Amino acid sequence: MENNSSHNHNHSHNHNHAGQADYTKAFAIGVLINTAYLVIEAIYGIMINSMALLADAGHNLSDVLGLLLAWGAAYLALKQPTQFRTYGFRKTSILAPMFNAILLLIAIGAIGIESIRRLLTPEPVEGYAIIVVAGIGAIVNGVTAFLFMKGREKDINIKGAFLHMAADAGVSVGVVIAGFVILKTHIYWIDSVISLVIMFVILTGTWNLLKDSFNLALDAVPVNIEAAKVAAYLRALPEVKEIHDLHIWAMSATENALTVHIIKNKHTLDDDLTRKICKELNHEYGIDHTTIQYEVGEPALNCKSNSL
Numbered sequence: 001m002e003n004n005s006s007h008n009h010n011h012s013h014n015h016n017h018a019g020q021a022d023y024t025k026a027f028a029i030g031v032l033i034n035t036a037y038l039v040i041e042a043i044y045g046i047m048i049n050s051m052a053l054l055a056d057a058g059h060n061l062s063d064v065l066g067l068l069l070a071w072g073a074a075y076l077a078l079k080q081p082t083q084f085r086t087y088g089f090r091k092t093s094i095l096a097p098m099f100n101a102i103l104l105l106i107a108i109g110a111i112g113i114e115s116i117r118r119l120l121t122p123e124p125v126e127g128y129a130i131i132v133v134a135g136i137g138a139i140v141n142g143v144t145a146f147l148f149m150k151g152r153e154k155d156i157n158i159k160g161a162f163l164h165m166a167a168d169a170g171v172s173v174g175v176v177i178a179g180f181v182i183l184k185t186h187i188y189w190i191d192s193v194i195s196l197v198i199m200f201v202i203l204t205g206t207w208n209l210l211k212d213s214f215n216l217a218l219d220a221v222p223v224n225i226e227a228a229k230v231a232a233y234l235r236a237l238p239e240v241k242e243i244h245d246l247h248i249w250a251m252s253a254t255e256n257a258l259t260v261h262i263i264k265n266k267h268t269l270d271d272d273l274t275r276k277i278c279k280e281l282n283h284e285y286g287i288d289h290t291t292i293q294y295e296v297g298e299p300a301l302n303c304k305s306n307s308l
Helices: 017-021 023-048 051-077 092-120 127-147 156-185 189-217 227-236 270-285
Strands: 002-006 240-250 256-264 289-296
Touching (some): 023 127, 051 127, 051 189, 092 189, 227 240, 227 256
Parallel strands (some): 256 289
Antiparallel strands (some): 002 289
């Protein structure tokens, strides 16, 4: 039996480490303007007794923490591998959003309890101040989202930052509308209702973020890749008799990896087949690192098949 192990990695990656560094300025600007805004929003929220503004300020605090975590993860992902950490710090770009989601859930609980208390016993708030402060928030969040618009197609981390800030801009618009309603009607419990709506919107996005990052931390198949289709592609190759031990996982927020054992129909040049597979997996499925072990005949006796 021939057991030819070819650990050929495809290094024609779609991502560019130098390009990632370009977002340092975007992160810095985003953190700066959002920090300044959340301080102003929190102060005015306390001054005018608005739970909607305080809820949004808490949300913006999570935005700043999220941007800092994503920024730190992007920096660590560029660090070179070592003999101890052979993958470097790539996984930090997956762990960062998971920690961010946990912190955000804690903040949601605290703000939600206070919003319910205010709903049961409404307190006067200033509608005009809500309109002005939330309007500034819509601009700040919109500008921050624009900073990450260009890179959202190629980097999951950047895409997450863009979507988060774009959603925040929408939430701020909702608070502005609430301010107009309070200004015209003096129905103060609307402030608490809006804060609860904000909490629900945040909770939905946060739960999805926590679920996705947790799955990726457990080396689950990335959501944009269908393992069954990858397996079908490999089995359809004329040189391939069967495959086993197919594993697909995210090495970082921007890099996906695959390992597989391929049983060949006949003796062929492994390098040619490897180059073909690596190129097509990268182009069709966004898989950057492919490692293949070739076998002729039955699977190697010491290989335990535990996947597709």
